Amino acid sequence: MCGIFGCVLNDGNAAPIIHAALKKLEYRGYDSVGEATLHNGELCIKKDQGKIDEVHKIHNLDDLPGNLGVGHTRWATHGAPLEVNAHPHVDCSGGIAVVHNGIIENFVELKLELENHGHVFKSKTDTEVIPHLIEETLKANPSLSLTDAVLETVRKLDGSYAIAVISTKEPDKIVCARYESPLVIGVNENAVYCASDIPAFLPLTNRAVIIEDGELVVLSPEGFEIRKIADSSVVVREPKLIDWTPQMAVKQGYPHFMLKEIHEQPACLRNTLRLQEHYLDLMATFLDRAREVFLVACGTSYHACLAASYMFSKLAFLATYPVIASEFVEQHGKSVNIDSTILTVSQSGETADTLASVNCARERAATVLGLTNAIGSTLTRVSRVYIGQQSGPEIGVAATKTFTSQLSVMAQVALRLAKKRGKVSQDEMDFLAEKLDKLPDTVEAIIQTQEEKAKQIAKKYKDAKTFFFLGRGISSATAYEGRLKLMEIAYVPSIAFPAGESKHGPISLVEQGFPVVFICPKDGTRRTLIGNIMEMKARGASIIAVVEEGDEEIKKLADEYMEVPKGIPEVLSPIPYVVPLQLLAYYMAIEKGHNPDTPRNLAKSVTVK
Ligand code: M6R
Numbered sequence: 168m169c170g171i172f173g174c175v176l177n178d179g180n181a182a183p184i185i186h187a188a189l190k191k192l193e194y195r196g197y198d199s200v201g202e203a204t205l206h207n208g209e210l211c212i213k214k215d216q217g218k219i220d221e222v223h224k225i226h227n228l229d230d231l232p233g234n235l236g237v238g239h240t241r242w243a244t245h246g247a248p249l250e251v252n253a254h255p256h257v258d259c260s261g262g263i264a265v266v267h268n269g270i271i272e273n274f275v276e277l278k279l280e281l282e283n284h285g286h287v288f289k290s291k292t293d294t295e296v297i298p299h300l301i302e303e304t305l306k307a308n309p310s311l312s313l314t315d316a317v318l319e320t321v322r323k324l325d326g327s328y329a330i331a332v333i334s335t336k337e338p339d340k341i342v343c344a345r346y347e348s349p350l351v352i353g354v355n356e357n358a359v360y361c362a363s364d365i366p367a368f369l370p371l372t373n374r375a376v377i378i379e380d381g382e383l384v385v386l387s388p389e390g391f392e393i394r395k396i397a398d399s400s401v402v403v404r405e406p407k408l409i410d411w412t413p414q415m416a417v418k419q420g421y422p423h424f425m426l427k428e429i430h431e432q433p434a435c436l437r438n439t440l441r442l443q444e445h446y447l448d449l450m451a452t453f454l455d456r457a458r459e460v461f462l463v464a465c466g467t468s469y470h471a472c473l474a475a476s477y478m479f480s481k482l483a484f485l486a487t488y489p490v491i492a493s494e495f496v497e498q499h500g501k502s503v504n505i506d507s508t509i510l511t512v513s514q515s516g517e518t519a520d521t522l523a524s525v526n527c528a529r530e531r532a533a534t535v536l537g538l539t540n541a542i543g544s545t546l547t548r549v550s551r552v553y554i555g556q557q558s559g560p561e562i563g564v565a566a567t568k569t570f571t572s573q574l575s576v577m578a579q580v581a582l583r584l585a586k587k588r589g590k591v592s593q594d595e596m597d598f599l600a601e602k603l604d605k606l607p608d609t610v611e612a613i614i615q616t617q618e619e620k621a622k623q624i625a626k627k628y629k630d631a632k633t634f635f636f637l638g639r640g641i642s643s644a645t646a647y648e649g650r651l652k653l654m655e656i657a658y659v660p661s662i663a664f665p666a667g668e669s670k671h672g673p674i675s676l677v678e679q680g681f682p683v684v685f686i687c688p689k690d691g692t693r694r695t696l697i698g699n700i701m702e703m704k705a706r707g708a709s710i711i712a713v714v715e716e717g718d719e720e721i722k723k724l725a726d727e728y729m730e731v732p733k734g735i736p737e738v739l740s741p742i743p744y745v746v747p748l749q750l751l752a753y754y755m756a757i758e759k760g761h762n763p764d765t766p767r768n769l770a771k772s773v774t775v776k
Pocket residue numbers: 465466467468512513514515516517518521564565566567651655769771772773
């Protein structure tokens with residue numbers, strides 16, 4: 168996730184306005200920053216790695232000349248957070264500058280084609296193909312307008328994008344386009360703005376136009392014109408008045424970052440489906456070669472590892488050992504060796520316990536693989552291969568969207584490994600790949616239909632003293648994650664364990680009205696799970712079930728239920744089944760009057776052991 172901004176002013180300097188807008192977008196990414204303006208027919212650029220304030224201190228982002236320009240604050244996806252990879256990116260002539268938020272899936276093919284035509288690339292980004300493609304289009308047809316050249320260019324792009332393009336060819340315009348990355352326009356009497364998000368221009372205007380997927384917009388001193396990318400036809404849309412306070416604006420109208428991030432999951436899952444296949448394959452190859460594989464992480468990332476161990480076992484017949492990072496050195500530090508591989512999972516890539524495990528593994532010559540949301544983090548620097556999970560910055564202390572993205576990446580790696588090892592048929596592969604592709608829509612549907620239900624259940628159980636979270640098989644990982652969410656933000660002591668363990672001790676806690684959350688996908692564990700539900704009911708427990716739509720048998724046993732669409736394969740089930748639990752935890756925290764974004768005693772990134 169990155170932030171883009173652009174403005175065409177009737178008069179005055181664009182640079183300080185771009186700088187201020189980028190500060191408002193900093194929550195979208197902050198590993199590098201850049202600006203480009205047009206002045207006297209020349210493109211002027213400043214960019215560097217580092218946070219906006221750091222870069223401003225060195226380069227002064229306010230003194231670029233010109234009344235028109237674009238800016239970018241970056242969250243690295245392709246290419247490390249270095250000056251050369253910072254936006255704007257330019258063509259060979261240095262006359263076209265582009266800022267981009269999104270992922271161009273076919274950039275490798277496009278880059279090769281452009282290199283064959285003599286284009287020289289400077290960065291490792293996917294974005295850089297865009298200015299070169301525009302340049303190539305104009306070279307082939309010099310009479311084209313900048314707008315038509317951008318139209319032709321974006322028609323060749325696969326993936327997601329919100330772009331803003333400026334060029335010395337038409338120095339009074341910004342051409343923007345959108346597909347699956349947000350883009351909004353702001354207007355007032357003195358200027359027109361484009362941005363990834365409304366807060367960027369909210370101090371300047373509250374009149375905004377939301378740009379839809381497949382649309383292009385031209386900003387000029389005359390205002391803005393929207394066209395459809397498919398057929399260039401003009402779209403008429405009037406600005407809307409935005410009545411958000413600046414506080415609400417940063418959260419896009421949501422009361423908390425956590426709720427915003429829960430709602431972002433469909434978009435994040437779509438992004439994880441755009442990962443470069445090469446890295447997924449590489450990771451699968453390393454796992455295939457390993458004599459023993461440890462999956463090492465803390466907290467929510469550990470729960471992703473736990474679920475992944477079922478995926479690797481069930482799909483690829485590979486035994487892996489999920490280990491809580493703070494125990495790794497004690498438990499395996501002496502035995503880990505050159506034949507061991509540790510797949511380390513960390514949203515931040517900076518968790519001290521996780522990095523300590525990595526250090527131990529490296530000292531003993533084991534192979535370290537990484538999965539993280541922070542490109543440029545320590546984990547990316549010490550891993551033999553790493554995958555960036557593309558979730559965008561997560562501000563809420565409770566991990567939500569990063570968990571479901573981690574699971575999606577792991578499922579993709581497990582599928583590739585299964586294929587490599589010949590453990591799944593082509594039909595099975597196709598079936599699972601199709602189900603994985605549909606998960607963003609499934610999660611969207613769950614959020615739409617179950618949020619109200621979660622709210623009601625939270626209201627009813629807000630005074631409960633303790634909760635159980637139970638599942639069997641891969642759903643025990645979902646249970647652990649549901650329990651962690653409820654404990655960390657609603658401060659409700661909760662216990663999770665594989666449901667089969669109840670009668671080995673914990674069931675002694677159960678008495679009339681004791682709430683027990685059961686995760687009940689229709690998989691091979693269903694019959695025994697129903698037995699576990701019966702055991703709890705017999706002792707007076709209140710059953711809250713997360714069930715498949717239409718599962719009347721479990722619905723009848725449950726006091727409350729939240730539903731998930733039908734037909735989710737077992738190995739993918741933690742992704743949709745955790746969503747009602749995230750919502751339940753969120754609304755429990757609200758009911759109890761706690762701020763879910765900043766739970767007491769916790770930090771987003773735990774950099775001490
Ligand atoms: O950045 P990491 O994924 O390494 O963080 C691990 C845990 O600290 C983190 O998941 C923590 O448990 C969250 N508060 C869970 O919501």
